[in-house]
Amino acid sequence: MSGPGFLLSSWPWRSAGYLLTGAVTGGAALVLIAATAAAGAVLTVVLVGIPLLVLAALAGIPVAWVERHRMRLIDADPAVDPHRAPLAHGLWAWLTTRMREQATWRELGHALLFAVLLWPVDALVVAVALLCPLSMVTTPLLMATVGGGQEAKVLKQWTVTTWPVAFGIAVLGVVLLMLGAYALGVVAGARAGLTRLLIAPREAELGTSVVELTRSRLRLVDAFEAERRRIERDLHDGAQQRLVGLTMTLGLARLDAPLGPVADQLARAQEEADEVLAELRELIRGIHPKVLSDHGLPAAVADAADRSAIPVDVDLALSGRLPQAVEAAAYFVVREALTNAARHSGASRAEVSGGHRDGRLFLQVRDNGRGGADARAGTGLTGLADRVSALDGRISLSSPPGGPTLLRVEIPCVRTDRSA
């Protein structure tokens, strides 16, 4: 707002518009609130008045809504609606939600202040800073038209009778108009600031809603993990046990069957069942490795290293356990990285290292392959990156052409004493 640029910009006009519409809105709010409250008070004796009083009490909400939109005139930063969505549909749920919110009552306070005190100030400032200088500027015009070239009244107070004085007043008006523009800008800015303070969410509340968002995301991740464990348990306790029972029955039948086609068919059936069992075992491990929930991340990573097609050195020291969602996300990232290293990188060796420091889990997977891995090119890491980011963690991949590839995972978490 400093410098002459301000006068040539749209801001003086925006400020004037803001204050002018403020005066109009405030006046309208005063009339409506006063009328509703008065009617409500009078009609309370016949009960019809009570809903009207409630309506008056909620008057702050529409007023604040208008104010938040009006604020856009002079404030580029949008004001956030502080109200929560009602938990259920219907008028009653909406009403009870609003009545319990602190924001509703703060908005009512704002509406009353606005209707009683602020809009007259807006109107006064517009009158003094804009209308008075404007009317001074028009003095020569008045003298030429209404005054018949003889006289003109300045601000309806002082009579001017000569042209030089009339033009002098006009010049003074222009100067005052320029000063007024600054005044308008200052007052409008202050008014918007005050409004924001009263009806836009404060920092602390914004913080609460972010925390709420993070929690709901964590709940989602936890639910996802719980579901995986449930599926794993169902398959293990159901299909897997029955299949083992089947192979056992087939094995016993083979003992009894005389050599011949029946014995051969039994043998084939048993082979099939064994293959299904092996496939089921792989499937179950893919869903949720048992060793992870029983023995924790280092054991599960060592197990993944055992299964890797290339030799993997593991240096992962963790005392205690980590939250289940963190262990699972970290494990699946490591497994995916090892799979990629073995399949695509041409590496002959990989290394997993990491630990828990300063409230964060750090993991690194490095291979000596040819590099050029791209996290976005469908390597399966994208989905895992989403999972890690839901836990507020980060994945970074460095894989220059020619290698080596280095994947880092970092997830904030606290160690727990959850026993194995």
Place this chain on the structure above:
Amino acid sequence: MRTDRPLRVVLAEDSVLLREGLIGLLGRCGHDVVAAVGDAPALFAAVEEHAPDIVLTDVRMPPGFQDEGLHAAVRLREQRPTLPVLVLSQYVQRTYASELLDSGDGTGVGYLLKDRVGQVADFVAALCEVADGGTVVDPEVVRQLLRRRRDPLERLTAREREVLGLIAEGKSNGAIARALVVSEAAVGKHIGSILTKLDLPPAEETHRRVLAVLAYLRA
């Protein structure tokens, strides 16, 4: 050296289907299931009461359905280091196998995939092997470990690793010779070389074999 005496078995398995199946299977092969229980506390009580020749247990059991059976087996062997225990699992995992093999002095333990019970003759042979103080590790676990080329196994040749793998599976020198189609003397030479490379000084033969398997599993 395998005995053909009927074994007195305590069985711990929470699935009724498998429990009944195993009782029938073992009975069919002339062994006697003296107690069949469904959880770890009952297993301790049954071992206390019956003093069996061998304990056959599942890994996952009530109440937590985690690795209660395995922990029970490890604790039983702490109390009675000579009690043979064969653990049946539905997971091929080194962690579980080494936890068990670390218990006691490593003799008379086995870790097998549940799938193996279908191969009735092999399964019962493994059971007898363990009851006689042998060490039996599931071929799947062994295969998984074979892929790890790290110290101290790095010093072994491919053939020696193969032999060591077969020892871990509980095979005798004769069985290894047959499996690799070599003479038993050649197997003996391989084993001698493995023991030297793994820094296992001459002691009683069976015990060194177990130590070699343990070194192999811990690698």
